[in-house]
Amino acid sequence: MKSEQDGAAGTAPVRDLSYELLGIQIENPFILAAGPSTDDIDMVRRAFSMGWAGAVLKTTSVEGTRVDLAYPMISSFNHDGKLLFGMGNIDLISAHHIDRVEATVRTLKTEFPGKLVAASIMAGKKDDWQSLVGRLENAGADLIECSFSCPQGNIGEDPGKMLAQSVAATELTARWVKEAARRIPVSIKITPQVTDIVDVARAVQRSGADALTASNSVQALMGIDIYSFVPNPPLAGKSTYSGLTGPAIKPMTLRTIAEIARHVTIPVLGTGGASSWRDAVEFMSVGARCVQFCTLVMHHGFRVIDDLRSGLSNYMDDMGFSSPLDIVGRALPHLAVHDNLPRRVVRSVIDESRCIGCEVCYVACRDGGHAAIDRRESRIPLVNPERCVGCGLCPLVCPEACISLAEA
Amino acid sequence: MQREERTPPDKTAPGVFDDRRAQVEAERCLYCFDAPCTSACPVHIDIPAFIAMLRSGNAPGAAWLVRNANALADTCGRICPSEVYCQPACTRGKQDAPVRIRELHLYATRSERAREFHPGTSPPTGKSVAVLGAGPAGLGCAFELAKFGHHVDLYNDGPPGGVPLKSIPPFRLPEEDLVHDTGMLGRFFTAHDGTIDAPVFGGITRNHDALFIAVGLGRDRSLGIPGEEMESVFPVLEFLETAKKRPHTLRIGSRVIVVGGGNVSLDAAATARRLGAAEVTLLYRRGEQQMLVWSAEIREARRLGVEFRFHAKPFEIVGRGRVESVKCRTMRPGGENDDSGRPVPVEVPGADFFLPADSVIVAIGQDVSADWLTGLSRTKKGFISVDGKFQSSMAGVFAGGDAVSGEGTVVRSLAHGKQAARAIHEYIMRKG
16 A cells, blocks of 8 residues: 555755765765665665665675574664664574675666665675675675674674674675775675774775774663563574664764774764764764664654755754765864863753752752752752762753753 | 563553553653652652652552552542642643643552552551541541551441442442452451441440541531422432432433532532433532532533533422422622632522423532531531541540541542541550
8 A cells, every 4th residue: 555645745855965975976875774674676666766865785695595584583672661762683684695686786776876776795705705796796786885793693704703803804804805896895894892993993994995884783682571581582482682773872883983983094884873864963973974774764664764864954054064074073073082071160050940840850969969959948959059060960860951061 | 571460451441541551651750859749649649659660660569659548549540630639730740731640540550450458567556446437538547547556446337438439420430449449448447337326436435545537428408498398309419329329210300400519519410411311400609610629520511411500599499299490599709708718609689580490409518417426526517626637626536538627539538537547646655
């Protein structure tokens, strides 16, 4: 059934958001990440027609690779009424092998020549990696992304361990891939779960790969049914670790991207937990050149592209930016090590005209701060400037956002 | 993800939130410190605490908190006019709308209906208290006294439940909710079923360390106008009690006039409509703004098609054996205010009118009916006089509920019982 709502309400006006990424002209920074939403050509067609600038097709492999899926594969980390605050999956790579993906790339490039059609690959042996790259390049793919980091299952050379958790294996494998890619760029998708992300990023840069995709889902245990003690997702009494995505991992991804961007010069393709145009702006401000989405689309559908484009468009107008690239790296100069942070004296200030008297700030400060808020008969709390150190807790708990910090 | 043995909330019960709705509503609570809602609740249920427990998935904890504070928890979950108590105090109302506290309370207790309730009780004190009357005040007091470790003898004529049992219409309070509450309270006292007279009262007084009188009101006030003796003129309590127990015996005809402007009048009017009366008119000598009722009840009465004639009172009921019409006099607010702070209604000459009617329900309030209560001082209006600690004019005799302050809410009476229990406890422990 065709949805009557598709496009019926019109879409908000959007300015030109196009720019060049790795030598490829893209319509906007919003790309579908490799995942369930890019495993089927009709899904990608719909996404492209709705305004997505590109898609990374779900990770494929050479013919004969066994993909032994187990269901159910998705579970949720709900928090405080927010469904799918984090999404976990025990999905594996696509069940579609390279022969089918080659065909998909050809068709999509014919039907949508202006869209970025990327393919994600995973293999074990050098020959397989290189054959995948060659075949996709010939099929017309714009970009190849290599999954060195899918935490769910593992079909790499070192079972049970992600490729990108080894600096040496990362560099070696990235070299094989880069060697095989003669015309198109290659990006290596890495995991944030390493001792030092900078070591891995430098290895990728040394390999000659063109970009880094940062970062993959985070291996996690999604939760336990406390009555049966079976973890989620439950598969007849058994479970396993999942790849965690969604809003829950956004702060981790931000730090990963920032840390990479601070230390290597090759571009970063951002992914992992962005769920709005604001998140995309944040990712770009710490160095991402584009932003990939998966969980958001799995939850709310391709239609979210309307808000992503419109929101970014209005933001750029407000900020006077002419290209999304104007955002890239803007937050990085504001990062400093703790020793170099400015030391100044700040105090909480309550806007009494807006306070609704819940006294949540009072109890938070008393039991988690410095007992620097006094109660009054009126229930409007009073900050005691002698005790307040300006820790910044009370503004965060105020449901009316009427507490701010001011220089003392 | 629920334990299999857990009793699921009774989703067939109308008006009870399902799990998801309760979760969403619970998430709206701001968890105010020293919360205004708890202060506004007459029995001071720790509302943010029980809502936090619902939010964490701890319905047994939530239900325990509610039940421990409110002896008639299921009943109040249904009928408490939260719009006059906790909800106007809710801080969330300053942002958008108050949290629907009553429904969450009902959800908590209903979800855990099958679970036994064990309040914390003190070791037996060897003291014995008599509670007279098993309505909300008496039950609330007995429950608290038992928790203090005192033995309680509860005297009542008939099964426990008081006004909620006898006259709150079933469409407002499903009987199973009240019966569940009273059933749960049964093990906190020794029940004595029977009428009380002066000798019985004397015996009770001699055999106990203290008394709590919570006999409520029993006698409907009459209009004192000609024609009131006719068979289709009903005192409101008699009408509501009969409508609950033997509705088929009530012959009210198609045109019913209800006299009075309280919640009981609205219950009577709504009940008359539900019994099939085509036209129900509520006659009140003051205006709508002066009615001491809850807006939800007025809305419900209007929805049922009850008509309102404000600023009018009957001065004669006309008919031959059965009512045929009522002669009414137009009233207006006078310049002076009465004790309640409302203008005294005064008659408007030359503006009398007739209302045709088949029956009249008189709902202008009730008096204390316990004739054996002779030794206690009364107020100007005839209620039992008590001080701030519910102590009557006789040492060791405490009183509360409707018998001391007239028609009131269930939770108000529960609060009287609860506060009186504390005063009684202090009294008998001091006495040694």
